[in-house]
Amino acid sequence: MACSGGRERGAYHHGDLAAALVRATLEIVDEVGVRGFSVAEAARRTRVSPGAPYRHFADRDALLAAAALEVSRRLRAIHLEAMTTASSPHERLAAVAGSYVRAAAVHRGGFDLLFAPGLRTHHLELRDSTREFIDLLLPSAFEVVPPEQGAKAAVGLLEALSAVARGYVALLLDGVFGEPGAVAAEVAVRATRAARALVDGYGLPDTTPS
Amino acid sequence: MACSGGRERGAYHHGDLAAALVRATLEIVDEVGVRGFSVAEAARRTRVSPGAPYRHFADRDALLAAAALEVSRRLRAIHLEAMTTASSPHERLAAVAGSYVRAAAVHRGGFDLLFAPGLRTHHLELRDSTREFIDLLLPSAFEVVPPEQGAKAAVGLLEALSAVARGYVALLLDGVFGEPGAVAAEVAVRATRAARALVDGYGLPDTTPS
DNA sequence: AGACGAATGTGAGAGGCTCATACATCCAAT
DNA sequence: ATTGGATGTATGAGCCTCTCACATTCGTCT
Numbered sequence: 001m002a003c004s005g006g007r008e009r010g011a012y013h014h015g016d017l018a019a020a021l022v023r024a025t026l027e028i029v030d031e032v033g034v035r036g037f038s039v040a041e042a043a044r045r046t047r048v049s050p051g052a053p054y055r056h057f058a059d060r061d062a063l064l065a066a067a068a069l070e071v072s073r074r075l076r077a078i079h080l081e082a083m084t085t086a087s088s089p090h091e092r093l094a095a096v097a098g099s100y101v102r103a104a105a106v107h108r109g110g111f112d113l114l115f116a117p118g119l120r121t122h123h124l125e126l127r128d129s130t131r132e133f134i135d136l137l138l139p140s141a142f143e144v145v146p147p148e149q150g151a152k153a154a155v156g157l158l159e160a161l162s163a164v165a166r167g168y169v170a171l172l173l174d175g176v177f178g179e180p181g182a183v184a185a186e187v188a189v190r191a192t193r194a195a196r197a198l199v200d201g202y203g204l205p206d207t208t209p210s
Numbered sequence: 211m212a213c214s215g216g217r218e219r220g221a222y223h224h225g226d227l228a229a230a231l232v233r234a235t236l237e238i239v240d241e242v243g244v245r246g247f248s249v250a251e252a253a254r255r256t257r258v259s260p261g262a263p264y265r266h267f268a269d270r271d272a273l274l275a276a277a278a279l280e281v282s283r284r285l286r287a288i289h290l291e292a293m294t295t296a297s298s299p300h301e302r303l304a305a306v307a308g309s310y311v312r313a314a315a316v317h318r319g320g321f322d323l324l325f326a327p328g329l330r331t332h333h334l335e336l337r338d339s340t341r342e343f344i345d346l347l348l349p350s351a352f353e354v355v356p357p358e359q360g361a362k363a364a365v366g367l368l369e370a371l372s373a374v375a376r377g378y379v380a381l382l383l384d385g386v387f388g389e390p391g392a393v394a395a396e397v398a399v400r401a402t403r404a405a406r407a408l409v410d411g412y413g414l415p416d417t418t419p420s
Numbered sequence: 421a422g423a424c425g426a427a428t429g430t431g432a433g434a435g436g437c438t439c440a441t442a443c444a445t446c447c448a449a450t
Numbered sequence: 451a452t453t454g455g456a457t458g459t460a461t462g463a464g465c466c467t468c469t470c471a472c473a474t475t476c477g478t479c480t
Contacts, residue, residue: 013446013457033328035271040437049459054439056457112327118245120384130386160404163377170376171369174330176340194370197411198404223428223475250466259430264468266428 018056018066020046025067030109034116039063064113065123071110072129078103079136089143090199093157096137097165097195098188104169105184111169134158144199157202164194228266228276230256235277240319244326249273274323275333281320282339288313289346299353300409303367306347307375307405308398314379315394321379344368354409367412374404 014020024045028037039060040050057063082099086092104111113119120127134155141154168191177183224230234255238247249270250260267273292309296302314321323329330337344365351364378401387393 017457035328038437039439050437051439051441051460052458060438115325115327115380117322117325117383118243120386127385130381130384156400156403159378159381159400160374160407163374163381163401163404164370164408165377166380167373167375167377168369170325170380171340171373173327174340175337190366190369191373193366194373194408194411197370197408198374199411201407201409201411227428248466249468260466261431261468261470262429270467 014046014048014052017046017048017052021053021056021063022067022070025063026070026109026113029064029067029113030107033109034064034112037064061119061122064116065119065126068110068113068116068119069123069126069129071107071113072126074107074110075100075103075114076129076132076136079133083136083140089140090196092140093137093144093161093199094192094195097161097168098192100165101168101172101188101191102184104172105180105188108173108180111173115170130162133162137161145202153202157199160198160202161195164198165191168194224256224258224262227256227258227262231263231266231273232277232280235273236280236319236323239274239277239323240317243319244274244322247274271329271332274326275329275336278320278323278326278329279333279336279339281317281323282336284317284320285310285313285324286339286342286346289343293346293350299350300406302350303347303354303371303409304402304405307371307378308402310375311378311382311398311401312394314382315390315398318383318390321383325376325380325383340372343372347371355412363412367409370408370412371405374408375401378404 021042024042025037027045028041039053039057042063043050043053046052053063057066078099079096082095083092086095114129120129137158138154141158142151145154145157168187171177172180172184172187177187231252234252235247237255238251249263249267252273253260253263256262263273267276288309289306292305293302296305324339330339347368348364351368352361355364355367378397381387382390382394382397387397
Protein backbone atom coordinates (compact mmCIF):
# COMPACT_ATOMS: atom_id res chain seq x y z
CA MET A 1 0.00 0.00 0.00
CA ALA A 2 2.99 2.26 0.17
CA CYS A 3 4.40 3.10 -3.21
CA SER A 4 1.76 4.74 -5.36
CA GLY A 5 3.86 6.01 -8.22
CA GLY A 6 5.19 3.06 -10.12
CA ARG A 7 8.62 1.55 -10.58
CA GLU A 8 11.01 2.50 -7.79
CA ARG A 9 14.42 0.92 -8.05
CA GLY A 10 13.68 -2.35 -6.33
CA ALA A 11 10.01 -2.45 -7.22
CA TYR A 12 9.67 -6.08 -8.09
CA HIS A 13 6.37 -6.12 -6.31
CA HIS A 14 3.84 -3.60 -7.33
CA GLY A 15 2.16 -2.56 -4.13
CA ASP A 16 -1.43 -3.01 -5.08
CA LEU A 17 -1.59 -4.63 -8.46
CA ALA A 18 -5.18 -5.76 -8.17
CA ALA A 19 -6.48 -2.22 -7.73
CA ALA A 20 -4.16 -0.87 -10.39
CA LEU A 21 -5.41 -3.48 -12.84
CA VAL A 22 -9.00 -2.57 -12.12
CA ARG A 23 -8.17 1.08 -12.80
CA ALA A 24 -6.42 0.18 -16.03
CA THR A 25 -9.36 -1.98 -17.02
CA LEU A 26 -11.79 0.89 -16.53
CA GLU A 27 -9.54 3.12 -18.63
CA ILE A 28 -9.26 0.63 -21.44
CA VAL A 29 -12.94 -0.14 -21.51
CA ASP A 30 -13.65 3.57 -21.67
CA GLU A 31 -11.43 3.83 -24.70
CA VAL A 32 -12.18 0.70 -26.70
CA GLY A 33 -15.14 -0.96 -25.06
CA VAL A 34 -15.39 -4.36 -23.45
CA ARG A 35 -14.78 -6.11 -26.73
CA GLY A 36 -11.51 -4.26 -27.28
CA PHE A 37 -10.26 -4.96 -23.80
CA SER A 38 -7.53 -7.49 -23.16
CA VAL A 39 -5.84 -8.65 -20.00
CA ALA A 40 -2.53 -8.29 -21.79
CA GLU A 41 -3.17 -4.60 -22.42
CA ALA A 42 -4.13 -4.01 -18.81
CA ALA A 43 -0.89 -5.67 -17.75
CA ARG A 44 1.06 -3.53 -20.21
CA ARG A 45 -0.41 -0.31 -18.84
CA THR A 46 0.40 -1.40 -15.33
CA ARG A 47 3.98 -2.18 -16.43
CA VAL A 48 3.73 -5.77 -15.44
CA SER A 49 4.27 -9.05 -17.25
CA PRO A 50 1.32 -10.53 -19.17
CA GLY A 51 0.93 -13.35 -16.69
CA ALA A 52 0.90 -11.25 -13.55
CA PRO A 53 -2.81 -10.41 -13.55
CA TYR A 54 -3.63 -14.07 -13.23
CA ARG A 55 -2.18 -14.05 -9.73
CA HIS A 56 -5.06 -11.82 -8.71
CA PHE A 57 -7.87 -12.73 -11.07
CA ALA A 58 -8.82 -16.21 -12.14
CA ASP A 59 -9.45 -15.18 -15.72
CA ARG A 60 -10.35 -12.32 -17.99
CA ASP A 61 -13.96 -12.28 -16.88
CA ALA A 62 -12.98 -12.10 -13.23
CA LEU A 63 -11.01 -8.93 -13.87
CA LEU A 64 -13.85 -7.45 -15.88
CA ALA A 65 -16.29 -8.38 -13.14
CA ALA A 66 -14.12 -6.71 -10.51
CA ALA A 67 -14.07 -3.59 -12.62
CA ALA A 68 -17.82 -3.78 -13.06
CA LEU A 69 -18.23 -4.08 -9.31
CA GLU A 70 -16.17 -0.93 -8.87
CA VAL A 71 -18.47 0.83 -11.33
CA SER A 72 -21.53 -0.30 -9.45
CA ARG A 73 -20.05 1.10 -6.26
CA ARG A 74 -19.47 4.47 -7.86
CA LEU A 75 -22.94 4.37 -9.33
CA ARG A 76 -24.41 3.75 -5.94
CA ALA A 77 -22.81 6.95 -4.71
CA ILE A 78 -24.33 8.82 -7.62
CA HIS A 79 -27.75 7.44 -6.80
CA LEU A 80 -27.45 8.44 -3.20
CA GLU A 81 -26.60 11.97 -4.19
CA ALA A 82 -29.49 12.17 -6.64
CA MET A 83 -31.83 11.04 -3.90
CA THR A 84 -30.80 13.71 -1.46
CA THR A 85 -31.40 16.51 -3.94
CA ALA A 86 -35.02 15.52 -4.48
CA SER A 87 -37.64 16.70 -2.03
CA SER A 88 -40.70 14.48 -2.29
CA PRO A 89 -40.57 10.67 -2.53
CA HIS A 90 -42.37 11.06 -5.82
CA GLU A 91 -39.61 13.19 -7.21
CA ARG A 92 -36.94 11.08 -5.60
CA LEU A 93 -37.95 8.03 -7.60
CA ALA A 94 -38.11 9.94 -10.83
CA ALA A 95 -34.83 11.73 -10.18
CA VAL A 96 -32.88 8.53 -9.78
CA ALA A 97 -33.97 7.40 -13.23
CA GLY A 98 -32.75 10.67 -14.66
CA SER A 99 -29.44 10.55 -12.87
CA TYR A 100 -28.93 7.01 -14.08
CA VAL A 101 -29.21 8.13 -17.67
CA ARG A 102 -26.96 11.11 -17.16
CA ALA A 103 -24.36 8.92 -15.49
CA ALA A 104 -24.46 6.55 -18.44
CA ALA A 105 -23.47 9.27 -20.86
CA VAL A 106 -20.49 10.28 -18.75
CA HIS A 107 -19.29 6.80 -17.83
CA ARG A 108 -20.03 4.97 -21.03
CA GLY A 109 -17.34 2.39 -20.54
CA GLY A 110 -18.58 1.65 -17.07
CA PHE A 111 -22.04 0.85 -18.33
CA ASP A 112 -20.59 -1.22 -21.12
CA LEU A 113 -19.14 -3.25 -18.33
CA LEU A 114 -22.24 -3.31 -16.16
CA PHE A 115 -24.32 -4.53 -19.06
CA ALA A 116 -21.79 -6.98 -20.44
CA PRO A 117 -23.52 -10.32 -20.82
CA GLY A 118 -22.33 -13.15 -18.65
CA LEU A 119 -20.52 -11.08 -16.07
CA ARG A 120 -23.48 -10.52 -13.80
CA THR A 121 -24.49 -14.11 -14.07
CA HIS A 122 -21.11 -15.33 -12.88
CA HIS A 123 -20.45 -12.82 -10.16
CA LEU A 124 -22.93 -12.93 -7.33
CA GLU A 125 -22.09 -9.55 -5.86
CA LEU A 126 -22.63 -8.03 -9.23
CA ARG A 127 -25.96 -9.68 -9.75
CA ASP A 128 -27.09 -8.37 -6.42
CA SER A 129 -26.33 -4.79 -7.34
CA THR A 130 -29.74 -4.39 -8.93
CA ARG A 131 -31.36 -5.62 -5.76
CA GLU A 132 -29.32 -3.13 -3.77
CA PHE A 133 -30.60 -0.43 -6.05
CA ILE A 134 -34.11 -1.54 -5.24
CA ASP A 135 -33.45 -1.67 -1.50
CA LEU A 136 -32.12 1.85 -1.67
CA LEU A 137 -35.40 3.13 -3.01
CA LEU A 138 -37.79 0.92 -1.14
CA PRO A 139 -38.67 3.49 1.55
CA SER A 140 -39.59 6.03 -1.09
CA ALA A 141 -41.67 3.49 -2.93
CA PHE A 142 -43.65 2.70 0.18
CA GLU A 143 -44.54 6.33 0.53
CA VAL A 144 -45.82 6.46 -3.01
CA VAL A 145 -47.73 3.24 -3.39
CA PRO A 146 -51.03 3.10 -1.53
CA PRO A 147 -50.60 0.83 1.51
CA GLU A 148 -53.57 -1.34 0.63
CA GLN A 149 -51.64 -2.57 -2.42
CA GLY A 150 -48.99 -4.07 -0.20
CA ALA A 151 -45.26 -4.42 -0.42
CA LYS A 152 -45.40 -6.41 -3.59
CA ALA A 153 -46.71 -3.46 -5.53
CA ALA A 154 -43.93 -1.28 -4.18
CA VAL A 155 -41.29 -3.76 -5.27
CA GLY A 156 -43.04 -4.10 -8.60
CA LEU A 157 -42.85 -0.38 -9.09
CA LEU A 158 -39.16 -0.34 -8.34
CA GLU A 159 -38.51 -3.17 -10.75
CA ALA A 160 -40.37 -1.26 -13.38
CA LEU A 161 -38.32 1.83 -12.58
CA SER A 162 -35.09 -0.13 -12.85
CA ALA A 163 -36.30 -1.44 -16.16
CA VAL A 164 -37.15 1.96 -17.66
CA ALA A 165 -33.92 3.46 -16.45
CA ARG A 166 -31.90 0.62 -17.78
CA GLY A 167 -33.87 0.54 -20.99
CA TYR A 168 -33.36 4.22 -21.66
CA VAL A 169 -29.65 3.85 -21.00
CA ALA A 170 -29.49 0.95 -23.43
CA LEU A 171 -31.28 2.90 -26.12
CA LEU A 172 -29.10 5.92 -25.45
CA LEU A 173 -25.85 3.98 -25.67
CA ASP A 174 -27.01 2.19 -28.79
CA GLY A 175 -27.26 5.57 -30.40
CA VAL A 176 -30.97 5.28 -31.08
CA PHE A 177 -31.44 8.95 -30.18
CA GLY A 178 -28.24 10.14 -31.80
CA GLU A 179 -24.76 10.71 -30.47
CA PRO A 180 -25.06 9.75 -26.80
CA GLY A 181 -23.03 12.63 -25.40
CA ALA A 182 -25.09 15.17 -27.29
CA VAL A 183 -28.56 13.92 -26.44
CA ALA A 184 -28.00 12.57 -22.94
CA ALA A 185 -29.47 15.52 -21.10
CA GLU A 186 -32.64 15.48 -23.14
CA VAL A 187 -33.00 11.72 -22.90
CA ALA A 188 -32.58 11.99 -19.14
CA VAL A 189 -35.52 14.34 -19.07
CA ARG A 190 -37.61 11.91 -21.06
CA ALA A 191 -36.58 9.04 -18.82
CA THR A 192 -37.57 11.11 -15.82
CA ARG A 193 -40.93 11.75 -17.35
CA ALA A 194 -41.43 8.08 -18.04
CA ALA A 195 -40.51 7.30 -14.47
CA ARG A 196 -43.06 9.83 -13.26
CA ALA A 197 -45.70 8.27 -15.47
CA LEU A 198 -44.83 4.91 -14.02
CA VAL A 199 -45.08 6.16 -10.48
CA ASP A 200 -48.43 7.71 -11.28
CA GLY A 201 -49.66 4.54 -12.90
CA TYR A 202 -48.71 2.45 -9.89
CA GLY A 203 -49.89 4.87 -7.25
CA LEU A 204 -53.03 6.78 -6.49
CA PRO A 205 -54.28 9.34 -8.99
CA ASP A 206 -53.06 12.23 -6.86
CA THR A 207 -50.81 12.10 -3.88
CA THR A 208 -49.07 15.39 -4.47
CA PRO A 209 -50.78 18.49 -3.19
CA SER A 210 -49.16 21.40 -4.92
CA MET B 211 -28.08 -21.01 -55.33
CA ALA B 212 -29.13 -24.53 -56.12
CA CYS B 213 -27.72 -27.08 -53.72
CA SER B 214 -29.13 -26.65 -50.27
CA GLY B 215 -27.96 -29.77 -48.50
CA GLY B 216 -24.21 -29.78 -48.08
CA ARG B 217 -21.21 -31.46 -49.65
CA GLU B 218 -22.08 -33.11 -52.91
CA ARG B 219 -19.12 -34.68 -54.64
CA GLY B 220 -17.94 -31.61 -56.47
CA ALA B 221 -19.16 -29.14 -53.89
CA TYR B 222 -16.22 -26.82 -53.84
CA HIS B 223 -18.58 -23.94 -53.64
CA HIS B 224 -21.10 -24.01 -50.90
CA GLY B 225 -24.21 -22.62 -52.46
CA ASP B 226 -25.11 -19.97 -49.93
CA LEU B 227 -22.32 -19.76 -47.44
CA ALA B 228 -23.33 -16.38 -46.09
CA ALA B 229 -26.74 -17.59 -44.96
CA ALA B 230 -25.33 -20.84 -43.64
CA LEU B 231 -22.79 -18.91 -41.59
CA VAL B 232 -25.50 -16.74 -40.13
CA ARG B 233 -27.44 -19.84 -39.16
CA ALA B 234 -24.37 -21.39 -37.58
CA THR B 235 -23.69 -18.15 -35.74
CA LEU B 236 -27.17 -18.13 -34.25
CA GLU B 237 -26.70 -21.72 -33.14
CA ILE B 238 -23.36 -21.06 -31.54
CA VAL B 239 -24.51 -17.91 -29.77
CA ASP B 240 -27.47 -19.83 -28.41
CA GLU B 241 -25.11 -22.39 -26.97
CA VAL B 242 -22.18 -20.37 -25.66
CA GLY B 243 -23.18 -16.74 -25.90
CA VAL B 244 -21.63 -13.95 -27.92
CA ARG B 245 -18.44 -14.08 -25.93
CA GLY B 246 -17.95 -17.76 -26.67
CA PHE B 247 -18.58 -17.32 -30.36
CA SER B 248 -15.76 -17.55 -32.85
CA VAL B 249 -15.69 -17.19 -36.60
CA ALA B 250 -13.51 -20.27 -36.73
CA GLU B 251 -16.19 -22.34 -35.03
CA ALA B 252 -18.85 -21.06 -37.40
CA ALA B 253 -16.63 -22.06 -40.31
CA ARG B 254 -16.08 -25.50 -38.79
CA ARG B 255 -19.80 -26.12 -38.42
CA THR B 256 -20.34 -25.07 -41.98
CA ARG B 257 -17.57 -27.44 -43.10
CA VAL B 258 -15.56 -24.71 -44.62
CA SER B 259 -12.00 -23.48 -44.14
CA PRO B 260 -11.36 -20.91 -41.41
CA GLY B 261 -10.68 -18.17 -43.91
CA ALA B 262 -13.79 -18.68 -46.01
CA PRO B 263 -16.15 -16.55 -43.91
CA TYR B 264 -14.01 -13.53 -44.61
CA ARG B 265 -15.08 -13.65 -48.25
CA HIS B 266 -18.57 -12.73 -47.09
CA PHE B 267 -18.06 -10.74 -43.91
CA ALA B 268 -15.42 -8.14 -43.32
CA ASP B 269 -14.75 -9.28 -39.80
CA ARG B 270 -16.16 -11.05 -36.79
CA ASP B 271 -18.43 -8.17 -35.90
CA ALA B 272 -19.89 -8.04 -39.38
CA LEU B 273 -20.96 -11.68 -39.13
CA LEU B 274 -22.40 -11.10 -35.68
CA ALA B 275 -24.24 -8.04 -36.93
CA ALA B 276 -25.71 -9.98 -39.83
CA ALA B 277 -26.94 -12.58 -37.38
CA ALA B 278 -28.36 -9.86 -35.15
CA LEU B 279 -30.19 -8.42 -38.13
CA GLU B 280 -31.73 -11.80 -38.79
CA VAL B 281 -32.88 -11.93 -35.18
CA SER B 282 -34.45 -8.51 -35.45
CA ARG B 283 -36.35 -9.66 -38.52
CA ARG B 284 -37.74 -12.66 -36.68
CA LEU B 285 -38.58 -10.49 -33.72
CA ARG B 286 -40.54 -8.17 -35.92
CA ALA B 287 -42.71 -11.09 -36.97
CA ILE B 288 -43.32 -11.93 -33.32
CA HIS B 289 -44.36 -8.37 -32.60
CA LEU B 290 -46.76 -8.33 -35.50
CA GLU B 291 -48.40 -11.47 -34.24
CA ALA B 292 -48.69 -10.14 -30.69
CA MET B 293 -50.38 -7.03 -32.03
CA THR B 294 -53.03 -8.90 -33.93
CA THR B 295 -54.10 -10.89 -30.89
CA ALA B 296 -54.84 -7.80 -28.83
CA SER B 297 -58.15 -6.05 -29.22
CA SER B 298 -57.87 -2.47 -27.95
CA PRO B 299 -54.96 -0.15 -28.76
CA HIS B 300 -54.43 0.05 -25.04
CA GLU B 301 -53.95 -3.67 -24.77
CA ARG B 302 -51.98 -3.81 -27.97
CA LEU B 303 -49.26 -1.61 -26.56
CA ALA B 304 -49.07 -3.56 -23.34
CA ALA B 305 -49.13 -6.91 -25.13
CA VAL B 306 -46.10 -6.13 -27.24
CA ALA B 307 -44.05 -5.49 -24.13
CA GLY B 308 -45.11 -8.85 -22.76
CA SER B 309 -44.38 -10.72 -25.96
CA TYR B 310 -40.97 -9.09 -26.07
CA VAL B 311 -40.09 -10.52 -22.69
CA ARG B 312 -41.44 -13.94 -23.53
CA ALA B 313 -39.48 -13.97 -26.76
CA ALA B 314 -36.32 -13.11 -24.87
CA ALA B 315 -36.60 -16.19 -22.68
CA VAL B 316 -36.97 -18.45 -25.70
CA HIS B 317 -34.37 -16.84 -27.93
CA ARG B 318 -31.78 -15.93 -25.34
CA GLY B 319 -28.89 -16.10 -27.75
CA GLY B 320 -30.68 -13.85 -30.16
CA PHE B 321 -31.11 -11.15 -27.56
CA ASP B 322 -27.53 -11.57 -26.47
CA LEU B 323 -26.77 -10.61 -30.01
CA LEU B 324 -29.27 -7.79 -30.26
CA PHE B 325 -27.94 -6.23 -27.09
CA ALA B 326 -24.27 -6.82 -27.79
CA PRO B 327 -22.51 -3.50 -27.42
CA GLY B 328 -20.96 -2.00 -30.49
CA LEU B 329 -22.87 -3.98 -33.06
CA ARG B 330 -25.82 -1.65 -33.32
CA THR B 331 -23.57 1.34 -33.43
CA HIS B 332 -21.68 -0.01 -36.40
CA HIS B 333 -24.56 -1.42 -38.42
CA LEU B 334 -27.06 1.18 -39.52
CA GLU B 335 -29.85 -1.24 -40.37
CA LEU B 336 -29.54 -2.69 -36.92
CA ARG B 337 -29.69 0.65 -35.20
CA ASP B 338 -32.83 1.48 -37.09
CA SER B 339 -34.60 -1.63 -35.85
CA THR B 340 -35.74 0.17 -32.71
CA ARG B 341 -37.19 2.94 -34.80
CA GLU B 342 -39.03 0.37 -36.89
CA PHE B 343 -40.46 -1.03 -33.71
CA ILE B 344 -41.73 2.42 -32.85
CA ASP B 345 -43.19 2.98 -36.29
CA LEU B 346 -45.02 -0.30 -35.98
CA LEU B 347 -46.84 0.88 -32.88
CA LEU B 348 -47.33 4.51 -33.71
CA PRO B 349 -50.95 4.17 -34.85
CA SER B 350 -51.90 2.52 -31.58
CA ALA B 351 -50.09 5.19 -29.61
CA PHE B 352 -52.04 7.92 -31.36
CA GLU B 353 -55.27 6.30 -30.27
CA VAL B 354 -54.16 6.25 -26.67
CA VAL B 355 -52.54 9.63 -26.16
CA PRO B 356 -54.92 12.58 -25.95
CA PRO B 357 -54.66 14.47 -29.26
CA GLU B 358 -54.00 17.80 -27.59
CA GLN B 359 -50.65 16.45 -26.44
CA GLY B 360 -49.47 16.04 -30.00
CA ALA B 361 -47.35 13.52 -31.82
CA LYS B 362 -44.37 14.12 -29.61
CA ALA B 363 -46.14 12.65 -26.62
CA ALA B 364 -47.10 9.58 -28.62
CA VAL B 365 -43.51 9.02 -29.70
CA GLY B 366 -42.39 9.64 -26.15
CA LEU B 367 -44.74 6.98 -24.92
CA LEU B 368 -43.40 4.48 -27.42
CA GLU B 369 -39.84 5.24 -26.48
CA ALA B 370 -40.75 4.67 -22.88
CA LEU B 371 -42.42 1.41 -23.82
CA SER B 372 -39.34 0.28 -25.73
CA ALA B 373 -37.31 1.18 -22.70
CA VAL B 374 -39.38 -0.81 -20.18
CA ALA B 375 -39.56 -3.81 -22.46
CA ARG B 376 -35.87 -3.75 -23.09
CA GLY B 377 -35.13 -3.08 -19.46
CA TYR B 378 -37.18 -6.00 -18.26
CA VAL B 379 -35.51 -8.27 -20.77
CA ALA B 380 -32.11 -7.10 -19.58
CA LEU B 381 -32.98 -7.76 -15.96
CA LEU B 382 -34.47 -11.12 -16.86
CA LEU B 383 -31.44 -12.26 -18.82
CA ASP B 384 -29.11 -11.03 -16.11
CA GLY B 385 -30.84 -13.43 -13.79
CA VAL B 386 -32.05 -10.74 -11.43
CA PHE B 387 -35.36 -12.53 -11.03
CA GLY B 388 -33.90 -16.03 -11.01
CA GLU B 389 -33.34 -18.57 -13.74
CA PRO B 390 -34.67 -16.83 -16.87
CA GLY B 391 -36.48 -19.80 -18.32
CA ALA B 392 -38.33 -20.43 -15.08
CA VAL B 393 -39.50 -16.90 -14.33
CA ALA B 394 -40.03 -15.56 -17.85
CA ALA B 395 -43.79 -15.95 -17.87
CA GLU B 396 -44.21 -14.14 -14.60
CA VAL B 397 -41.79 -11.40 -15.56
CA ALA B 398 -43.69 -10.95 -18.80
CA VAL B 399 -46.82 -10.34 -16.77
CA ARG B 400 -45.05 -7.73 -14.69
CA ALA B 401 -43.62 -6.08 -17.78
CA THR B 402 -47.10 -5.96 -19.22
CA ARG B 403 -48.36 -4.32 -16.07
CA ALA B 404 -45.58 -1.76 -16.18
CA ALA B 405 -46.42 -1.04 -19.79
CA ARG B 406 -50.06 -0.52 -18.87
CA ALA B 407 -49.07 1.83 -16.08
CA LEU B 408 -46.96 3.73 -18.54
CA VAL B 409 -49.76 3.99 -21.04
CA ASP B 410 -52.07 5.24 -18.30
CA GLY B 411 -49.48 7.70 -17.08
CA TYR B 412 -49.03 9.18 -20.54
CA GLY B 413 -52.73 9.31 -21.15
CA LEU B 414 -53.17 11.60 -18.19
CA PRO B 415 -53.12 15.36 -18.69
CA ASP B 416 -49.61 16.63 -19.00
CA THR B 417 -47.97 17.45 -15.71
CA THR B 418 -44.54 18.28 -17.05
CA PRO B 419 -43.26 21.52 -18.47
CA SER B 420 -41.17 20.61 -21.49
C1' DA C 421 -19.08 -24.60 -77.67
C1' DG C 422 -14.99 -22.45 -75.67
C1' DA C 423 -12.54 -19.03 -73.13
C1' DC C 424 -12.09 -15.67 -69.78
C1' DG C 425 -13.00 -12.79 -65.76
C1' DA C 426 -15.32 -12.62 -61.32
C1' DA C 427 -16.70 -14.86 -57.35
C1' DT C 428 -15.80 -18.12 -53.96
C1' DG C 429 -13.13 -21.50 -51.28
C1' DT C 430 -8.33 -23.45 -49.61
C1' DG C 431 -3.83 -23.49 -47.29
C1' DA C 432 -0.44 -21.51 -44.89
C1' DG C 433 0.95 -18.20 -41.76
C1' DA C 434 1.75 -13.74 -38.99
C1' DG C 435 0.58 -11.74 -34.85
C1' DG C 436 -2.12 -11.39 -30.69
C1' DC C 437 -4.49 -13.26 -26.82
C1' DT C 438 -5.60 -16.40 -22.75
C1' DC C 439 -4.03 -19.12 -19.50
C1' DA C 440 -0.71 -22.89 -17.29
C1' DT C 441 3.61 -24.06 -15.37
C1' DA C 442 8.17 -23.60 -13.58
C1' DC C 443 11.17 -20.33 -11.69
C1' DA C 444 12.77 -15.77 -9.40
C1' DT C 445 12.22 -12.31 -5.96
C1' DC C 446 10.69 -10.14 -2.01
C1' DC C 447 8.01 -9.59 2.55
C1' DA C 448 6.92 -11.05 7.21
C1' DA C 449 6.91 -13.95 11.00
C1' DT C 450 9.52 -16.64 13.56
C1' DA D 451 18.95 -14.71 9.95
C1' DT D 452 15.97 -18.04 7.94
C1' DT D 453 12.32 -19.67 5.77
C1' DG D 454 7.60 -20.02 3.83
C1' DG D 455 4.16 -17.77 1.29
C1' DA D 456 2.76 -14.28 -1.71
C1' DT D 457 3.73 -11.94 -5.82
C1' DG D 458 5.88 -11.18 -10.36
C1' DT D 459 8.57 -13.21 -14.62
C1' DA D 460 9.60 -16.23 -18.47
C1' DT D 461 8.18 -19.35 -21.51
C1' DG D 462 5.12 -21.75 -24.20
C1' DA D 463 0.93 -24.36 -25.90
C1' DG D 464 -3.25 -23.68 -28.13
C1' DC D 465 -6.73 -20.91 -30.11
C1' DC D 466 -8.33 -17.01 -32.65
C1' DT D 467 -8.60 -13.21 -36.22
C1' DC D 468 -7.49 -11.80 -40.41
C1' DT D 469 -4.29 -11.73 -44.77
C1' DC D 470 -2.34 -13.33 -49.05
C1' DA D 471 -1.32 -16.24 -52.77
C1' DC D 472 -3.37 -19.91 -55.18
C1' DA D 473 -7.18 -23.28 -56.78
C1' DT D 474 -11.68 -24.05 -58.42
C1' DT D 475 -15.99 -23.06 -60.25
C1' DC D 476 -19.76 -20.07 -62.36
C1' DG D 477 -21.66 -17.04 -65.60
C1' DT D 478 -21.17 -14.60 -69.64
C1' DC D 479 -19.76 -13.10 -74.10
C1' DT D 480 -18.55 -14.16 -78.48
